[in-house]
Amino acid sequence: MAASKPLQSKKNLTRFTYETAAFEGWRLCISCKGSTFTKYYSDKKFGSGKKSLAAAEAGLASLKALLTASKLVDGKLPATTVKKADKLLKEAV
Template identity: 70%
Template structure:
């Protein structure tokens, strides 16, 4: 499987982690979450979970109001809560 925009595939024979990393940066704020194949069962299921989380995160961040060109603290908390809830 190939990496996609904002989603990177990690598959290392010598590492303990195999799965997908979601990384989205907007106006200086970075949101990151790892989706393990072990937790979701298969690489396709972990990718599906990562894509769903990415879509939800983009919806929150892209529709948010900005103050001085930055995301508000409330928006950042919403994004972080979304990523920790899964």
């Protein structure tokens, strides 16, 4: 039986697996035009590393779609977009 390949970090998604830490899972972190958005997806909450990765990837896709569609104000994201992004991440599964 082949050993399973360890899950590896990807752009905007960082894998956290520390034997001594309380958290194991994925961190979504994206910076755009002066704003940074972060959300953690726990393996414990989603049942496995692959399931938490799928949730993190879905959250990242939604967030990127929102940020891409946003119009900039003075080279930065408008406050309404930042609030929408924060709400989107808060309500994400």
